[in-house]
């Protein structure tokens with residue numbers, strides 16, 4: 001750190017993104033990207049004339065994108081906020097709604113604690129149950145900023161909508177943020193509950209089910225007043241935070257939703273194939289409603305498995321924290337990639353048994 005930096009900057013531990021090594025070509029199952037490209041219309045829309053228009057500022061209101069999203073999610077454009085990835089929205093929400101503190105699970109998306117620390121917010125983490133579920137009863141009547149990923153990451157386990165609604169209902173004095181980054185892979189969205197509850201902030205991303213992690217686009221659905229708060233922060237920091245090409249890509253993608261739904265179906269099928277294959281190899285595999293599996297072997301440590309996979313050209317995500325260090329998070333790639341992953345896993349286990 002430089003000698004000029006603030007106390008908070010000195011003390012926070014920044015988020016560590018999944019590695020993006022360039023030394024060789026990997027089967028990349030470590031950052032929950034889609035194995036499929038964006039839809040045809042998106043690829044065609046990013047054309048020469050749009051690139052030439054990059055000399056112009058983008059629409060800070062993102063009107064077209066908001067109209068299409070509001071149609072797709074059955075709300076009004078005033079109920080939609082769009083931003084530079086959903087991480088941006090999480091950041092804004094912590095900034096805006098953390099004054100009475102925040103509550104989230106001990107094992108969840110690593111960015112929540114980073115944002116809490118960045119904005120000097122006191123936070124409490126609630127342990128997952130022994131079977132790695134979110135203990136929903138612990139989030140009732142808290143009246144602090146509640147942040148829950150549903151389905152949760154890196155476990156992949158979802159919470160039924162009734163349980164989410166109880167949490168929203170019992171915290172009328174605070175915002176309940178439900179991060180639905182993975183909801184399109186089999187979870188239940190709370191988006192429609194935003195009509196009923198003023199304190200619900202439902203956050204989505206184009207990074208996973210819509211194959212656009214590199215475009216940086218996230219959106220939130222909420223009561224109009226919450227959207228206004230988020231807009232105020234955006235207009236106080238960076239009004240042009242979604243570039244022209246991303247706005248176009250995001251709008252076209254919504255008009256081609258069938259393609260993305262089909263991809264989600266394929267990913268769910270491949271997930272079930274992979275989960276079964278791992279279970280046959282004696283892995284413990286948590287029940288996933290996402291595009292990844294969280295799994296541990298009975299004969300090789302999480303870290304050794306991660307390292308041996310990497311040696312053989314397969315990247316997965318290993319988290320060092322005590323409670324989950326035996327596990328790895330494995331993104332569901334294409335069917336062919338997962339067949340290869342299982343083959344390599346078998347080789348690693350065979351070697352391990354001989355050793």
Ligand SMILES: *Cc1c(COP(=O)(O)O)cnc(C)c1O
Nearest residue numbers: 085086087109149181205207218
């Ligand atoms: C991937 C992920 C995000 C971040 O998405 P971006 O839109 O790429 O910023 C947010 N929350 C969870 C739980 C995620 O896994």
